[in-house]
Amino acid sequence: MSSKYGVDRRQWVRSAVAGSMVLPALVERMMAQSGDPLAPKESHFPAKAKNVIFLFMTGGVSHVDTWDPKPELIAGHGKEIKADHPEIKDRPGYERIFLKKPQWEFRKHGQCGTEVSSLFPHMATCVDDIALIRSMHTSHSNHYNATLGMHTGSFAQSRPSMGAWVTYGLGTLNRNLPGFVVIAPRQTYAGTQVYASDFLPGAYQGTLVVPGSEPIANIAPRLPQDRQSMELDFLEESNREHLKSRQGDGLLESRMQSFRTAFGMQMEVPDAFDFRDETQATLESYGLQRNTTNGFAWQCLAARRLIERGVRFVELIDTGSSGNWDAHGDMMTHEPLAKNVDQPIAALLKDLKGRGMLEDTLVVWTTEFGRTPFNNTADAKGREHHPWAFSSWLAGAGVKGGLVHGATDEIGLRAEDKPVHVRDFHATILHLMGFDHERLTFTHGGLDHRLTGVEQARVVREILA
Secondary structure: OOOOOOOOOHHHHHHHHHHOOOHHHHHHHHHOOOOOOOOOOOOOOOOOEEEEEEEEEEOOOOHHHHOOOOHHHHHHHOEEEOOOOHHHHHHOOOOOEEEOOOOEEEEEEOOOOOEOOOOOOOOHHHHHEEEEEEEEEOOOHHHHHHHHHHHHHOOOOOOOHHHHHHHHOOOOOOOOOOOOOEEEOOOOHHHHHHHHHOOOOHHHEEEEOEEEEOOOOOOOOOOOHHHHHHHHHHHHHHHHHHHHHOOOHHHHHHHHHHHHHHHHHHHHHHOOOOOHOHHHHHHHHHHOOOOOOOOHHHHHHHHHHHOOOOOEEEEEEOOOOOOOOOOHHHHHHHHHHHHHHHHHHHHHHHHHHHHOOOOOEEEEOOOOEEEEOOOOOOOOOOOEEOOOEEEEEEEEEOEEEEEEEEEEOOOOOOEEEOOOOOHHHHHOOOOOOOOOOOOOOOOEEOEEEEOOOOOOOOOOOOHOO
């Protein structure tokens, strides 16, 4: 099945994959034999989830104003408490601290009765499908470090991102699209490191999509497809000759792979981001006007379309025009931010469920840390960074819906019951993707590295279906 400039085996496999969401075993074997780093791979054990949609609310969402009701905080509003922790009492301006109540009411929702604040009325209708973790905690109070930790497991230095690890472990189902896509209007804290591959081969890094009229720049072909194919074959043949004297050059291999991916993307990317075939009812459910090409609603619908086309890991970062969730000055800034993401996220969950896709798609909602249930004056409008407690949730493949796991203390200060560290969160996500987090490793610098690092991490089995 080969000719000088005809359709060789690699091209035939690429075309077969593009037209099939469920790969026959023969095609999987042929891709693996081709040496393609993105060829589909088997996980350690049968996986509940085949894909991930990771929703990241950058800036630090206040848990006590959204997912974690605290009647004692309301009752004690304005009460002075003792700043007995070094991280508080040694901070300038925090010699005295006072409790601050939430500015939104909580109500029970769904058959499970999970309490959610009025900031998220649409997501509240989905609680029967959500496993809510109220006992999250992390290892750093700075945005950069906490964001890096949530994405890579490392709080101090760059490491491969979670999306890169998942793509490294599983490969991709569609070679005409990247295995890992990040959709964000602009960079968040830690910049490109949140979707970098670091020491993993470059084929596993995330592809950034910026909402707008041209989500991926320069994707439209400037030459006829047959001529491009001839040029690509000639370039690959030349590169292969060049590589013979440079065996093991990961950067060169990755560059060669990028040409093949880019060629396939020209065929499939325009269709993935063309919403003209979506019904008016679907667009309205997301709160998206027809022909709109930006906004978080656009990001959510784009995520569903990418998952449909075989992308393994899609991250949506909320860095829109309303700023981020870093509410030092005024908690009321949470209101427009919540309105921007609430309906689209709920619509995404319901859309996936209605299409039967939630059964094998894992949806994750998180932020990098919470916000303090106190401030340095009794009448302060905002809240500060708070790594000791925050809330995250998972829904979909392999997740027990309608569940609340863990708890903070009576004022939301610390994760007290069944605490879940970011490392445990990562171990759980990898488990749902079919991986033992201790066995998904990559040797670099003489050491076996993994997403969860060398410290102890556990799978939160209580939330698994």
